[in-house]
Amino acid sequence: MLCTIVLAASLLVAPALADLETVISSGRDRTYWVHEPDDFEDGQTYPAIIAFHGSSGIGFNIDGFAMEADVRLSLPVVPTAYSSDRYFIYPDGVNGYWAGPTYANVSVAEDLQFVRDLIDDIKSKYSIDSNRIYATGLSNGAGFVGTIACSEVGGQFAALAPVAGSFYTDVDGTGCTPARSPLPILEIHGGSDQTVFYEGGEGEGGPLPAIPTWLGYWQQRNGCTSNSTVDSDSGNVHHTSWICGGQNGTLKHWKVDANGHDWPSKTINFDMLAAGMGPQPIEANDIVTEFFDQFSLSG
Numbered sequence: 001m002l003c004t005i006v007l008a009a010s011l012l013v014a015p016a017l018a019d020l021e022t023v024i025s026s027g028r029d030r031t032y033w034v035h036e037p038d039d040f041e042d043g044q045t046y047p048a049i050i051a052f053h054g055s056s057g058i059g060f061n062i063d064g065f066a067m068e069a070d071v072r073l074s075l076p077v078v079p080t081a082y083s084s085d086r087y088f089i090y091p092d093g094v095n096g097y098w099a100g101p102t103y104a105n106v107s108v109a110e111d112l113q114f115v116r117d118l119i120d121d122i123k124s125k126y127s128i129d130s131n132r133i134y135a136t137g138l139s140n141g142a143g144f145v146g147t148i149a150c151s152e153v154g155g156q157f158a159a160l161a162p163v164a165g166s167f168y169t170d171v172d173g174t175g176c177t178p179a180r181s182p183l184p185i186l187e188i189h190g191g192s193d194q195t196v197f198y199e200g201g202e203g204e205g206g207p208l209p210a211i212p213t214w215l216g217y218w219q220q221r222n223g224c225t226s227n228s229t230v231d232s233d234s235g236n237v238h239h240t241s242w243i244c245g246g247q248n249g250t251l252k253h254w255k256v257d258a259n260g261h262d263w264p265s266k267t268i269n270f271d272m273l274a275a276g277m278g279p280q281p282i283e284a285n286d287i288v289t290e291f292f293d294q295f296s297l298s299g
């Protein structure tokens, strides 16, 4: 339903749609949407933020496009505060899902291979700054960002930021081999998330770690030595920043106690509507892009 509305809206503005690209990966046609920098200039390279959509079950290769319309980091036609000088890449999962949960249709190995092939493809077709490629995602897509962080291909990303992540492949802290340490990671989660519970438990696609437990894994992996938390919004918002490898903020977490399962914004988006949430005290788009801007593979 949601996606049907988004698709109908997209047809009205068809001339300004993002590019739909295809790359063959593991013998399968894989698709992704590209929003080029609004102020693109020839001869320049730009950072790229790859954003992995939540589970949809709609398929038809429009899930990436729906992610753009929902999250509003970039938008068709209208420039956003973030889209002037960055590429936004919105890949489509197979049948609307990313690997990890039992409901996904492909193996973790196949989806990780797709990420490698996707990065090679965008580098060959667009003017991407290889030192500034970032990954974000929502829910199932955020869980997959966690999977990427635990794999060798995660090393190609300067920083990663899962939002409301379902970390099905990182339940007990084993089997995770990050490409480097510290690997900059930020997670945002609603304390009242009724789909991917903050305290973990049985999710729709298998067992899930509690978010503090998962952050504890990364505290160890990143070699963090201390952390501090700042509370705001009358104790509703908690922002924790860890010092890892001598650098403050290579692991970060935002918890909004009263928020549910969504991508939090000060103005309601589609997934906040679906979660029955009103405006939130934090703007995930600001938090995620400001986090990414601090990191580059060139140091």
Ligand SMILES: *[C@@H]1O[C@H](CO)[C@@H](O)[C@H](O)[C@H]1NC(C)=O
Pocket (backbone or CB within 6 Å): 057, 095, 103, 104, 105
């Ligand atoms: C793909 O996932 C859908 C939704 O869970 C399921 O109905 C279908 O059987 C799956 N197909 C395969 C080949 O696993």
Ligand SMILES: *[C@@H]1O[C@H](CO)[C@@H](O)[C@H](O)[C@H]1NC(C)=O
Pocket (backbone or CB within 6 Å): 212, 215, 226, 227, 240
């Ligand atoms: C922060 O550091 C303290 C030790 O100073 C530790 O007990 C705690 O688990 C760390 N993580 C969080 C989320 O507070």
Ligand SMILES: *[C@@H]1O[C@H](CO)[C@@H](O)[C@H](O)[C@H]1NC(C)=O
Pocket (backbone or CB within 6 Å): 228, 230, 241, 248, 249
């Ligand atoms: C680390 O950064 C956070 C904000 O992101 C700040 O609140 C904290 O005081 C900083 N810690 C140190 C030791 O500078």
